[in-house]
Amino acid sequence: MSATAPQAVNEAKLHEFMMKAVGEMGAAINTALIVIGDKLGLYKAMAGAGPITSAELATKTNTTERYVREWLSAQAAGGFISYDAATGRFTLPPEQALALADESSPVFLPGFFQAVEATIKGIPKITSAFQTGKGVGWHEHDACLFVGTERFFRPNYRGHLINEWIPALGDTEARLKAGARVADVGCGLGTSTILMAQAYPKSTFVGFDYHAGSIELAREAAAKAGVSDRVKFEVSSAKQYPGQGYDFVAFFDCLHDMGDPEGAARHVLETLAPNGTWMIVEPFANDKLEDNLNPIGRVFYSASTMLCTPASLSQEVGLGLGAQAGEGRLAKVLHAAGFTRVRRATETPFNIVLEARP
């Protein structure tokens, strides 16, 4: 046995890494503070309020000043809010207000941190899965994952789905406007389904998801949006959902979560009208690992470790595509299932949108 000689530590590099790690420590623990600030309405109460003291914010939000002062100090240290030492007042700048307090803004972020809360709660299950190789299903996570994911994706779908993604799919927009039958598979809380229903009043929609809890919330959301007459939600897996002759099938951020994406693709082919279109929205990724080693790739690989890969491994086949499969790998799955025409219709920094036709 040959022992490896210890490598000399470069002090400057160590210092550089420690400083980076301190930033990460602050960011990591700030997840808890963001979730609390979001839940208690602290960011919302600060938005547009101008400079405010901890006592004023506590009164406004019915919270305790001592806690609020500490939270404000942490937010100021992290650059989430600003602090004026002369007056002892804190301000949420308009840019941060958009990202942290405005649910209708295209950059609203707190949903992401709610989902991170679920990954932290999931640490024991995922640790054990690393050792056993078994999966952890989407449905096995804390409910903050379902709500957090919906709140995080909603601004993205509002911003791109109707204005950019559907118009990029050949004749699909015209068909939806004229009246089409649509299936939204792996629909989660149904936000994408409802957005499409609102945009295309002549079309009918059915959202499918294997997770009963999500389908229940999707039904409530459809009723609230006043579209229940044209939007149904049913508990069903991607390989078994009912119906035939769909003009348009959509999968939003879920194909890679499935254990058998090729089986799901075969089922889409069987249920799609001969001239129908399948849209697959997936996290943005390049084909090679080395080309995904950037901040967005880091977020996706991390979510994939804690959520997507375990979800896939929990189902039959357990292909484990991961959230950074990339177009090449995804297209291979779709071609293997029998789709002959697959192309990248469009993309954003966060998503690839593939169009598949029989």
Ligand SMILES: C[S@@+](CC[C@H](N)C(=O)[O-])C[C@H]1O[C@@H](n2cnc3c(N)ncnc32)[C@H](O)[C@@H]1O
């Ligand atoms: C990341 S979430 C995306 C949810 C939703 N499409 C959205 O964009 O907000 C993945 C969804 O896929 C669903 N899912 C996973 N495997 C599935 C399967 N085999 N059949 C149907 N749904 C599945 C999960 O229950 C979950 O709702």
